[in-house]
Amino acid sequence: MKILTVADQEEMSRRAAEMIIDLVRLKPSAVLGLATGGTPEGTYRLLALDHRKNGTDYREVRTVNLDEYAGLKPEDPNSYHTYMETHFFQYVNIPSEQHFLPDGTAASLNEECEDYDRLIDNLGGVDLQLLGIGRNGHIGFNEPGTAFNAGTHVVKLSESTRQANARFFGSVQEVPERAITMGIGTILKSRAILLLVSGPSKAEAMSRLLAGSEPDSNFPASALISHPNVTVIADAAAISAAKRKVGSDA
């Protein structure tokens, strides 16, 4: 796992956008695994800017998102379908039939999960998976305790995740209790993984990544240790808060 420390969230976003642009230029039909949440918003903004200014071409790109809330229709303002449209898809030229997200309203969520893993395989697998990290170390919506070989599945969201995401909804009660997420096993099949970590709220998770602990299912991001091609871009705020945490725990 390669850990790059950068000055701030803007530099983190710029480095991440550069990696994605380089990949798309090298492999125009790349399969991009995409993430939601606050962390990647700057990266999407810079990709949109680059597309407008430099014309990076996304016509052949396919995208698969990590997760979606159960029960939210694609057009719901809080769905991850809407997030992706708002922050990225509307600004670049990926044909809409090449955007894939799990359907949180499918009649059978379990079948939807199986279909989603099949879809990713049929696309030839993910070339680069973008990830954020939850305060408890979750990746996608894989909460602590998830098996590292799990495929796409339905999860019950932890209280801390619902609290953290309440800022996007009116209140914590409105945050759905369940979601569909790519499993850690699905994520680990990606050929390359780019994990973005920003801000002091990620101190606990970042300190565990820095410690390079053994894979532990209670800390989902530790699954990434076993993957041969993981880059972590962390801003100084996350790194220094993590180091302070290690110091105060010692």
Ligand SMILES: O=P(O)(O)OC[C@H]1O[C@](O)(CO)[C@@H](O)[C@@H]1O
């Ligand atoms: O980037 P944020 O908003 O801090 O969220 C971190 C992680 O939590 C999630 O939003 C899920 O709770 C992930 O999609 C994201 O990677």
